[in-house]
Amino acid sequence: MKCLAIDDEPLALAQLSGYISRVPFLSLLKSCHDAFEAMETLAEVDVDLIFVDINMPDLNGLDFVRSLVVKPLIVFTTAYSEYAVESFKVDAVDYLLKPFEFQDLLKAADKARKQHEYRLLEQGYGEGASQINGSLFVKSECRVVRIDIAEIKYIEGMSEYVRIFVEGEERPVVTLMSLHKLEERLPAQQFMRVHRSYIVNLHKITEISRLRIIFDKNTYIPVGENYKERFTEYIEKLM
Template identity: 70%
Template sequence: MIKCIAIDDEPLALAQIAGYISNVPFLHQVGACQDAFEAMQLIASEDVDLIFVDINMPDLNGLDFVRSLVSSPLVVFTTAYSEYAVEGFKLDAVDYLLKPVSFKDFLKSVDKARKQLEYRSGGGAADNDSNVINPDGTLFVKSDYKIIRINVNQIKYIECMSEYVRIYLEGEDKPLMTLLSMRKLEERLPASMFMRVHRSYIVNLHKIQEISRLRIIFEGNVYIPVGDNYKEKFNDYISKMCLGK
């Protein structure tokens, strides 16, 4: 688990980063601070691996705040001004996020930080190529620094999130997030059950509740689009399975 804090004097920007942190299973938010001095006290009392800090803050800006730290955690700078990028990287920042920050860019920064921390600990980069289907129809998935066994039949659909995928399971409120490419996952799932219908989605064909205007509908009013490059194969499958005209 990577312990991190978010620092920003703008409440909405702080809430956005805090929300992103809560959506990544291997991140644990130690705190959210609205100024550098509050963050200093938190870092002095807690073990922190990673900080997301805004550059433009009153009294003590993000750059000077990081310079003041005797032993700095990994740093990702956030700002609305791109001209600060060079100064940020001079301080060995992991990354530089330009506001408004997208979740996709946030994930890329988090992955860079994760790899640096694993390198420091001697663990090397994560190898999720070990995700394979077992004879009993289960799959081992690395998520949140744990290896979790899931039943392939419980997978409803899979969503691509940059270098990660989210696996949505029946009976679970939150998806599993794991570092794995859609291509490799598509190759390893049984083709008789799973189909890629969009560059960002793989669906369990057995879990589809309804199809309307090239949108796949799952239980809970989840709508997944069928991409142009995939609709011929998908329509062919539906035509073979459908009764009536």
């Protein structure tokens, strides 16, 4: 997630920036000394998350957030607890009361990460699934589940649902969507539809016998008649 840090106090900004740099899923684009510097940055780049102090001169953090037409996720940082109610009125993800520790920021960042994942799904990145930076995000049992695309073995379509089988996991991830829609979200150079009910990860195939794809001794995926020619051409190119 791309983020900004904003604080008019140099020491506080340095600490905040240092904490952010330790969070593996955050990328700090810039450390800003006031809201106006942040506005200049926002005019040039897209930002997912902003950590911003509230009590700043000229334009405080609350008014800065209210002024934004497109609002990234917000985490407020402040030494004044009386701002808590106002901060949540502008839909802040969290509120960190100074002085706070790295673990406090990490918890707030994790809340923001989860909301960011929901936003991506809700903003139309796919019917029930989105593919971002090598990962597939799917809605499953009222949760958003992150799946490493490289670890998917195969996917089975079952009417309105699909079952995603992941290497190392005993149970598949089940999500409400069509196999066709999910196929559109996967990299075509790595995944192939081989049957009306199956998509396979070509990189995970260990053996092929009589037009059956073998992943392990208990998993056999049939190649459908309508998909046989394309799959056979792919295999012949590898030989």
